[in-house]
Amino acid sequence: MATQMIVLNGGSSSGKSGIVRCLQAILPDPWLAVGVDTMVEALPASMRGSDAGIEFAPDGQVIVGPEFLVLDAAWTAGVAAMARAGARVIVDDVFLGGAASQERWQKALVGLDVLWVGVKCDSAVAAGREIARGDRVGGMAALQAEVVHEGVVYDLVVDTTHTESLVCAQTIAARVRR
Amino acid sequence: MATQMIVLNGGSSSGKSGIVRCLQAILPDPWLAVGVDTMVEALPASMRGSDAGIEFAPDGQVIVGPEFLVLDAAWTAGVAAMARAGARVIVDDVFLGGAASQERWQKALVGLDVLWVGVKCDSAVAAGREIARGDRVGGMAALQAEVVHEGVVYDLVVDTTHTESLVCAQTIAARVRR
Amino acid sequence: MATQMIVLNGGSSSGKSGIVRCLQAILPDPWLAVGVDTMVEALPASMRGSDAGIEFAPDGQVIVGPEFLVLDAAWTAGVAAMARAGARVIVDDVFLGGAASQERWQKALVGLDVLWVGVKCDSAVAAGREIARGDRVGGMAALQAEVVHEGVVYDLVVDTTHTESLVCAQTIAARVRR
Amino acid sequence: MATQMIVLNGGSSSGKSGIVRCLQAILPDPWLAVGVDTMVEALPASMRGSDAGIEFAPDGQVIVGPEFLVLDAAWTAGVAAMARAGARVIVDDVFLGGAASQERWQKALVGLDVLWVGVKCDSAVAAGREIARGDRVGGMAALQAEVVHEGVVYDLVVDTTHTESLVCAQTIAARVRR
Numbered sequence: 001m002a003t004q005m006i007v008l009n010g011g012s013s014s015g016k017s018g019i020v021r022c023l024q025a026i027l028p029d030p031w032l033a034v035g036v037d038t039m040v041e042a043l044p045a046s047m048r049g050s051d052a053g054i055e056f057a058p059d060g061q062v063i064v065g066p067e068f069l070v071l072d073a074a075w076t077a078g079v080a081a082m083a084r085a086g087a088r089v090i091v092d093d094v095f096l097g098g099a100a101s102q103e104r105w106q107k108a109l110v111g112l113d114v115l116w117v118g119v120k121c122d123s124a125v126a127a128g129r130e131i132a133r134g135d136r137v138g139g140m141a142a143l144q145a146e147v148v149h150e151g152v153v154y155d156l157v158v159d160t161t162h163t164e165s166l167v168c169a170q171t172i173a174a175r176v177r178r
Numbered sequence: 179m180a181t182q183m184i185v186l187n188g189g190s191s192s193g194k195s196g197i198v199r200c201l202q203a204i205l206p207d208p209w210l211a212v213g214v215d216t217m218v219e220a221l222p223a224s225m226r227g228s229d230a231g232i233e234f235a236p237d238g239q240v241i242v243g244p245e246f247l248v249l250d251a252a253w254t255a256g257v258a259a260m261a262r263a264g265a266r267v268i269v270d271d272v273f274l275g276g277a278a279s280q281e282r283w284q285k286a287l288v289g290l291d292v293l294w295v296g297v298k299c300d301s302a303v304a305a306g307r308e309i310a311r312g313d314r315v316g317g318m319a320a321l322q323a324e325v326v327h328e329g330v331v332y333d334l335v336v337d338t339t340h341t342e343s344l345v346c347a348q349t350i351a352a353r354v355r356r
Numbered sequence: 357m358a359t360q361m362i363v364l365n366g367g368s369s370s371g372k373s374g375i376v377r378c379l380q381a382i383l384p385d386p387w388l389a390v391g392v393d394t395m396v397e398a399l400p401a402s403m404r405g406s407d408a409g410i411e412f413a414p415d416g417q418v419i420v421g422p423e424f425l426v427l428d429a430a431w432t433a434g435v436a437a438m439a440r441a442g443a444r445v446i447v448d449d450v451f452l453g454g455a456a457s458q459e460r461w462q463k464a465l466v467g468l469d470v471l472w473v474g475v476k477c478d479s480a481v482a483a484g485r486e487i488a489r490g491d492r493v494g495g496m497a498a499l500q501a502e503v504v505h506e507g508v509v510y511d512l513v514v515d516t517t518h519t520e521s522l523v524c525a526q527t528i529a530a531r532v533r534r
Numbered sequence: 535m536a537t538q539m540i541v542l543n544g545g546s547s548s549g550k551s552g553i554v555r556c557l558q559a560i561l562p563d564p565w566l567a568v569g570v571d572t573m574v575e576a577l578p579a580s581m582r583g584s585d586a587g588i589e590f591a592p593d594g595q596v597i598v599g600p601e602f603l604v605l606d607a608a609w610t611a612g613v614a615a616m617a618r619a620g621a622r623v624i625v626d627d628v629f630l631g632g633a634a635s636q637e638r639w640q641k642a643l644v645g646l647d648v649l650w651v652g653v654k655c656d657s658a659v660a661a662g663r664e665i666a667r668g669d670r671v672g673g674m675a676a677l678q679a680e681v682v683h684e685g686v687v688y689d690l691v692v693d694t695t696h697t698e699s700l701v702c703a704q705t706i707a708a709r710v711r712r
Contacts, residue, residue, distance in 0.1 A: 018666030024222035025665050030231070030245050032220045032253070042210045044202035045490050053208070067208050074265030075210070081259030087252030128700035131559050132552030134401050162696075166662035196488030203487050223668050306522035309381050310374030312579050340518075344484035380578035386587070386601050388576045388609070398566045400558035409564070423564050430621030431566070437615030443608030 003176045004083045004112045006031070007105060008092040009152060010119030011144030012060075013130040015160035015168070016092040019119060022169030023090055027176060032082065035092035039075045043068070060139025062096060073104075080108045092119075094144060099151030117172055118149055118157035125161050181354045182261045182290045184209070185283060186270040187330060188297030189322030190238075191308040193338035193346070194270040197297060200347030201268055205354060210260065213270035217253045221246070238317025240274060251282075258286045270297075272322060277329030295350055296327055296335035303339050359532045360439045360468045362387070363461060364448040365508060366475030367500030368416075369486040371516035371524070372448040375475060378525030379446055383532060388438065391448035395431050399424070416495025418452060432464045439468050448475075450500060455507030473528055474505055474513035481517050537710045538617045538646045540565070541639060542626040543686060544653030545678030546594075547664040549694035549702070550626040553653060556703035557624055561710060566616065569626035573609050577602070594673025596630060607638075614642045626653075628678060633685030651706055652683055652691035659695050 006023065010016050020033045040054060047053025047068060055063040064072075083089045095101035102116075121129075126141035156175055158168035184201065188194050198211045218232060225231025225246060233241040242250075261267045273279035280294075299307075304319035334353055336346035362379065366372050376389045396410060403409025403424060411419040420428075439445045451457035458472075477485075482497035512531055514524035540557065544550050554567045574588060581587025581602060589597040598606075617623045629635035636650075655663075660675035690709055692702035 018663075021223070021668040022662070022666050025224065030222050030225055030249060032249055033222075034220050038216060038220065042212050042216065044208050044211075045199070046203065047208055071208060071210055071265050074260045074263035077263035078256040078258075078260030078265075080256075082252045082256030085252035085255035087249050087256075125698060128556070128698050129552075132556050132699035134555040164659060164662050165666035196485075199490040200484070200487050303520060306378070306520050307374075309378050310521035312377040312381075342481060342484050343488035377579070381580065386578050386581055386605060388605055389578075390576050394572060394576065398568050398572065400564050400567075401555070402559065403564055427564060427566055427621050430616045430619035433619035434612040434614075434616030434621075436612075438608045438612030441608035441611035443605050443612075 001113045002178050003115050004088060005109060005114045006090045006117060006172065006176065007109075007114055008090070008117045008119050009095045009102070009148060010092070010121065011094060011126060011141060011146075011148050012136060013126045013133060013141035014119045014121040014145070015129070015165055016119050018165035019158070019160075019168050019172070020090050020092050022166045023172060026166075026169055026173055029088055029178070031088040031090050033090045033092075034079055034082075036094055039072065042075070043071065056137045056140070058137070060137050060141070060143050062094075062140070064096070076105060076108045080112065083109070083112050095148045095152055096144070098147060098149070101148075102152045113177070115156075115172070115175055116152075116154045118152065118154040119168070120149065120157060120159045120161070121145065122161040179291045180356050181293050182266060183287060183292045184268045184295060184350065184354065185287075185292055186268070186295045186297050187273045187280070187326060188270070188299065189272060189304060189319060189324075189326050190314060191304045191311060191319035192297045192299040192323070193307070193343055194297050196343035197336070197338075197346050197350070198268050198270050200344045201350060204344075204347055204351055207266055207356070209266040209268050211268045211270075212257055212260075214272055217250065220253070221249065234315045234318070236315070238315050238319070238321050240272075240318070242274070254283060254286045258290065261287070261290050273326045273330055274322070276325060276327070279326075280330045291355070293334075293350070293353055294330075294332045296330065296332040297346070298327065298335060298337045298339070299323065300339040357469045358534050359471050360444060361465060361470045362446045362473060362528065362532065363465075363470055364446070364473045364475050365451045365458070365504060366448070366477065367450060367482060367497060367502075367504050368492060369482045369489060369497035370475045370477040370501065371485070371521055372475050374521035375514070375516075375524050375528070376446050376448050378522045379528060382522075382525055382529055385444055385534070387444040387446050389446045389448075390435055390438070392450055395428065398431070399427065412493045412496070414493070416493050416497070416499050418450075418496070420452070429460075432461060436464045436468065439465070451504045451508055452500070454503060454505070457504075458508045469533070471512075471528070471531055472508075472510045474508065474510040475524070476505065476513055476515045476517070477501060478517040535647045536712050537649050538622060539643060539648045540624045540651060540706065540710065541643075541648055542624070542651045542653050543629045543636070543682060544626070544655065545628060545660060545675060545680075545682050546670060547660045547667060547675035548653045548655040548679065549663070549699055550653050552699035553692070553694075553702050553706070554624050554626050556700045557706060560700075560703055560707055563622055563712070565622040565624050567624045567626075568613055568616070570628055573606065576609070577605065590671045590674070592671070594671050594675070594677050596628075596674070598630070610639060610642045614646065617643070617646050629682045629686055630678070632681060632683070636686045647711070649690075649706070649709055650686075650688045652686065652688040653702070654683065654691060654693045654695070655679060656695040
């Protein structure tokens with residue numbers, strides 16, 4: 001059975017977006033890329049900094065409110081529907097809840113052929129890349145580097161600490177069935 | 179029955195995105211905003227300039243290929259699923275096919291309570307705003323100003339030629355049932 | 357003598373950037389555009405939110421620190437040098453200090469042929485456009501709408517409340533000597 | 535004598551911008567960052583794709599026209615004036631003309647204490663990062679990787695092939711005199 005979805009999970013500044021763009025470039029079929037950043041941009045501006053939405057604390061911690069969870073669940077259902085309707089879909093996410101976050105996706109994606117990919121990166125290296133990017137709240141990279149992988153089960157894991165995005169993408173692409 | 183989706187249709191530089199942001203700011207409930215720009219950004223970079231994807235000709239004309247249509251249909255199905263899963267969703271689109279584009283959405287959204295909104299703007303004014311934005315291919319605004327509304331049926335029409343985005347949003351918000 | 361610089365002054369969300377892009381599009385010669393946004397982007401990320409730099413208070417007020425003033429003065433001197441070296445330059449700025457801000461520019465630009473342009477916009481309309489943009493701290497537009505023009509002397513004033521950016525640019529361009 | 539300017543030269547996607555942001559973050563004094571991207575953004579939109587301006591050929595080659603050269607010289611003079619007026623300035627540039635490009639900067643910066651830094655990156659690695667970024671014309675990285683360093687003399691060279699931006703920045707910062 002052909003792979004219908006690729007789900008990448010990793011902390012902030014672990015290199016997910018770069019891998020996604022490389023995957024879209026090297027995979028022979030066209031793949032849609034919808035990630036956590038797409039979802040956050042779809043939110044009302046007020047929810048990106050309020051109790052009911054998603055909040056980035058000064059230390060980089062992410063706090064999500066109840067209204068965010070409702071929209072997030074609907075978003076997940078919608079992404080699953082895109083794949084069921086025939087689009088190949090790459091999702092990149094930050095499993096702040098570890099295994100619980102994966103379970104949420106697994107329920108939404110039931111029946112779909114999914115490739116689960118962990119994107120790891122040494123915490124100090126990710127923190128350095130966060131500074132080099134310059135567009136993220138400082139501290140997120142270090143806080144999320146380990147916790148997002150707790151209890152999560154993968155088909156394969158790539159590590160961007162010493163490996164380029166394109167090479168990680170090639171490793172992942174080799175596991176995508178057509 | 180409460181409004182579950184708002185679909186805005188209008189040509190490039192008619193002011194859709196500004197109205198969407200104002201709607202998200204003034205509507206009492208949180209609404210997700212997923213528009214044609216979100217979809218285009220989700221495409222592989224290669225499909226934004228190829229025969230099989232979406233192409234912006236030098237005169238501003240938009241050409242879409244067969245692979246784009248497959249992904250676009252899946253995208254539409256996914257957005258409908260978000261609304262069915264409980265998210266309030268605002269979509270802004272450019273009905274390049276006029277009535278046929280609306281019909282495509284109507285089929286996907288069957289059973290949902292949708293508010294259909296036309297966003298009109300004088301062609302010359304939209305062309306001027308296209309220059310002021312500076313990030314669009316010149317000519318799209320004028321080419322699309324009329325054609326996207328051909329045969330499309332609306333619950334209400336706003337015109338941004340002489341009316342601010344916020345005022346248009348207030349007019350639309352008054353028609354949203356809770 | 358030919359106009360060497362155009363200085364636009366107006367509050368946040370008064371429409372300066374759109375006018376600048378239209379001016380660059382319609383003026384027959386090439387003009388460089390360097391504005392307050394260019395300068396802020398050149399600052400270290402830490403100075404955009406610290407006592408020594410530039411700070412956007414939650415109510416939209418802008419607070420600038422001593423180190424910012426040093427860099428700002430050097431920036432102004434550099435922009436003047438660009439014009440003296442033969443580039444036609446459009447500057448857009450927010451004269452938070454009113455007449456004092458203009459005097460600072462006048463000293464730096466001594467000997468250059470400058471067209472001083474006020475960009476006005478009704479406070480409530482600018483506040484609405486701030487919401488429509490969605491990328492600015494709320495409240496800046498209203499706070500700055502009047503104060504930036506206090507005591508400032510212009511060659512001409514445009515008002516974007518009911519006039520499109522392109523039309524404002526045409527009015528300004530008619531005053532540019534070659 | 536204290537270092538007044540840092541000039542970084544390297545090909546597209548060699549990692550200059552990331553190093554610049556890290557330098558701004560770790561250097562104890564505030565430094566302005568104005569690079570080739572800042573200059574290109576200041577140009578009229580029409581000059582970014584015309585004979586008289588700067589053009590990115592489909593193979594990634596950069597072609598500059600006569601009007602671009604005039605504005606570029608004025609830009610360089612302006613950046614030098616910023617440093618002479620007391621701002622510490624980091625410039626990142628792409629010396630398409632190799633030694634001739636450096637000579638142009640040397641003339642403009644005469645009398646200033648400048649730290650010249652080469653930013654190298656293996657051509658294939660830079661090409662991979664160009665794909666991962668997704669916002670650049672393909673092919674620029676490979677075309678520029680070697681040629682921009684021909685005949686250029688540096689105070690130090692960093693290589694981003696196997697070294698993180700932050701570590702490169704630390705190496706450079708250690709050479710900055712206060």
